[in-house]
Amino acid sequence: MSDWTAADLPSFAGRTVIVTGANSGLGLVTARELARVGARTVLAVRNLDKGKSAAADLTGDVEVRKLDLQDLASIRSFADDIRAAGDTVDVLINNAGIMAVPYAQTVDGFESQIGTNHLGHFALTNLLLPTITDRVVTVSSMMHLFGYVSLGDLNWKARPYLAWPAYCQSKLANLLFTSELQRRLDTAGSPVTAVAAHPGYSATNLQGQTGNQLGTRFWGATNRFLATDADFGARQTLYAASQPLPGDSFIGPRFGMRGPTGQNPRSPLAHSRDTATGLWTLSEQLTGVQFGI
Template sequence: MTGWTADEMPTLEDETVVVTGANSGLGREGTEAFARKGATVVMACRSVERGERAAAETREAVPDADLEVRRCDLADLESVETFAEGVREDYDAVDVLCNNAGVMAIPRQETADGFEMQLGVNHLGHYALTGHLLPALRASAGEARVVTQSSGAHEMGTMDFEDLHREQSYGKWSAYGQSKLANLLFTYELERRLDSADVGDVTAVACHPGYAATNLQYRGPRESGSALRLAGMKVANAVLGQSAAKGALPMLFAATADRVSGGEYVGPGGLLDMRGHPEFQRSNDESYDRETARRLWSVSEDETGVEYGLSA
């Protein structure tokens, strides 16, 4: 796998890829890479206006890009369901779903459904979206993949089921870590349930981008009104971060490489796993805890009302 780049992706002609958060950062770079290989990319964006601007930029780089921008607000389960219904109606199948969008280290807010925002967007919104799109994924002519973007910050996370939405005590980084741990618990549990149900035509994989310089780092300082923190993030991005294009490589590898198996975790293999080319890695021990994963799955069903029909 040494030195793997997006050039090594196989042709994706006649395949449909759904990317959340496709208007910026890793999602924008991933969209362009998928389009270069001939995929039809459905850009799931909270803002259609920003999505259309990103699509126009992508078409400048890839003139024959087959793109469609659709509204999908992961902080609103009704929006998620409406988006998924539209995709199922208009496309015969979905071959790759990239659960990429996310928010990081923001002041405490709630989604339209009353969830703590980071858990609601990063995990529960994607849990619901994946469940709604599962029939379309199963309709793929080949092996469909669900790729969920986690983070090295999962290592600071703990699933606090007694205060899951951090109503009693909120720390922006601990809440972010919980949401990124949830991404991994979800991925591994989904793969186990797919395997148990003998659904061999859908595979669940997780990834993380290392430290990629994107707008994700700026939202928290901006919403906190901290000019000092914003300036610090800009310096850190410039000094420590790799480009968004390189940060997207683990997602692209997880989505397309032949050697990927269900339940894998892919990240950059360079210094402190923050930069470099993709490699298979191991997440922390808690992410593989089956009892925690089953409990999170049950809670996610209850919170979202979305059931997959896959037994534990």
């Protein structure tokens, strides 16, 4: 464990980093700090106006590009543009996410939380994988501890929808995806590593977008008294993106919500090789995107 902070970031000069959901919250802080240390930083955002407004306050080489993780066509277009430009991507940070929202479907008919938090990033990562040189960082959550991935009903079509279990499923999926991606990278002899991180409990605009008025008031109160700030939460991602780590690492605060940054435990379900493999196969079927190497 380490008292490491963003002030300890090494130089990223000459390196390119993509951060999804980088117009606010943890993603914005992550992008800000990487741009500060010299990275060419691509803010991959759904709303270009918000992305450009956020980028205006950053220093360094910052670019804003359209990416809607709830639309496979948008994901393919984003990846096509990166490849067509001949760009290499040193680090992809799968940060964007939604939390405990009312039931909705993505453009492609996926339940919105698994669609955004997992399937969208699954497709993006594999489409970009031939261009990635260093690592893929996927942001999970402590809430994965309460998650269960239903391979038979990933998109909540056969069971009553529950917002929090759907969120927990998506965050467990992030860890299973990271483990299976690393296994496939190792098998392919790739030098790229896949790691995951979680912020602890940081106050961001995520808690205010549940679509539930009572829930929004609850999270507003708990944010004031319990949460760390976005700088602390993003610290975990920045550590995962910059430090020498073994593949399939899971980085977060020592004491769950707070504490020094380092390796964290994960739930027994997050260690299931069978579920990880099954989820990967199902994700390929749903998105039409296969392992990118």
